[in-house]
Amino acid sequence: MLGYIGATSLRPRLVHPVLLAVLRPVSKFLAVLVGRGFRKWWQALPRHKKEVFRNHLRRNIVRYAVGCGLMGTAGFVYYNNHVTTAPYTGRRRFMAFNSQQQLSISNQLYQVVMEEYADHMLCKDHPMVDCVRRVGNRLLQANNTMPEMYTRVWTVSVVDNSLMNCFVLPTGDIVMFTGMMEVLDNDDQVAAVLAHEMSHTILEHVAEHLSQNYLLDLVILFPVALIWAVLPNDLLAALSHWLLNRVVELFLRLPYSRTLESEADHLGLRLAAKACYDVREFSAFWGKMAVLEKVKKMNGQETEVPFWLSTHPSNEDRQKEMDKQMPEAIDLRQFCKCPSLSLRDPREPIKRLQQSVTEQHNQTSLKGTPLKEGSTASSSS
Ligand SMILES: [Zn+2]
Structure with missing residues (x-):
């Protein structure tokens, strides 16, 4: 069952993630120093000594090649030994951290979050906290055969902040912001947000993301050193x-x-x-987020960021993807013997709203005037 995070509940701070956070920039800086140091040393070297160095390289080329080959093989073996299969999706991925290290990372993140928002937590009896807890519990109970669900102590907290965000730490600590709660129309949409965040935890995405960053940082150390060594100036x-x-x-x-x-x-x-929520609200939610985003852009409150520059797929893409996966989700609901879905499809009003906002956007573009105040997505619900 979901517990409540108290503002003062602190957990032991572990050193490992801090060390990693420090080592990442230090290793990049060292690669620059080594490369640049080599270039300066080479540029200052007298011509005859450069020739001695080149001759030394030619004589020992096989040794250096074997050394590089051995390092490459060791790197490949290390990589291969850390490739695992993601649960439920079967995707192959590089994972540099074991369970203990993941716990260490989680506790560190938890500490940072609690320190940042301690003074803005809603009390446990607040209706918003109650709503998140209720929906979270239903998701947990319906999926309680998954080991990643029942081996965690899940907790919930709601931060009084206008940020439209929600996240779940790898430990199972859910942090929802009131700014996000205000745009969610019903429990089904709260479930859309919570289930997405819980999935990040179940799939160990935080550890995977850190692993991928760690691997990329290691791999680019050599090209970075090479750039600073070979190019003629800073x-x-x-x-x-x-x-x-x-x-x-x-x-x-x-x-x-x-x-x-x-x-x-x-x-x-x-x-x-599986928890018998109206899964069509997932699509409606992303549709609404897309409308909100478009209106903000039309009012000049947000700038256009192409999807390839973003850490997340666009809201429209997520809506389309949800619609594509909808038949499978509705079948799963039926398989779980859930009550029938209502005849009113919540996606329809959102689609009409999207159409009208797009038409207004096209007219605004033609006239070159901003959208009038009050044309927001709230009129959809
Ligand atoms: Zn996410």
Whole structure:
């Protein structure tokens, strides 16, 4: 059952994640120092000594090649030994942390969150806390055959903050913000948010994300050192280093993050279907988020960010993906002998609203004037 997080409940702080957080920038800085140091040393070296160095390299090329090969093999073996299969989805992934280390990371995160929001927690009797606890308990009970559900002590807290956000720590501590609760129309939509966040926990996405960052940081150390060693001056090296970071971000880190989000959406839909929630509200929720976003952009309160620059899939994409997975989720509801869904499909009013906002957006673009105040998604519910 879901417990309540008290504002003063603190857990032992463990050192390991702190060490990791420090080692990451230090290792990058060292790679720059080593590469740049080599370039400066080489540029200052007299011509005859450069020739001695080149001859030494030519004579020992096989030894160096074997050394690099051995290091590469060791790296491959390490990587291979840490590839695991994600539960319920079967996706193969690199996981650098064991259960104990994951617990250490979780406790560290918990500590940071509690210290940040301690003064803004709603009391345990508040209707919003009650609602999150009620929905969370229903999701837990319906999915209590999953070991990841019954081996955790799940807790809930609601932070009085206008942020439209909710997250669950790997320990099972759910933190919801009042800003998010205010846009959720009913328990089914609260379930949409909670089930998605719980799925991140079940699938150990925090540990996986950290593992992936750790691996990428290790892999790019060599190209970083090479850039600073080979390019003729600091300006060129700094520009190339920046470019390398952007390429890694755009082509590896961000797509990976979006994959994890989509995976949590998929599993979340299944968790809610088993708990007999109206799964169509998942799609309606993302539709509403899309409308809210569009209205903010039209009013100039938010700038357009292309999906490939985002850590999350776009709201429209998530809505479409939910619609695609809907028949499977509705079948699962029937399989679990849930009561029939209401004839009123909650997706319909949202789709009509989306259409009207899009038409208004097109007219606004033609006239070049901002959207009038009051044209918000709240009119949909
Ligand atoms: Zn997420």
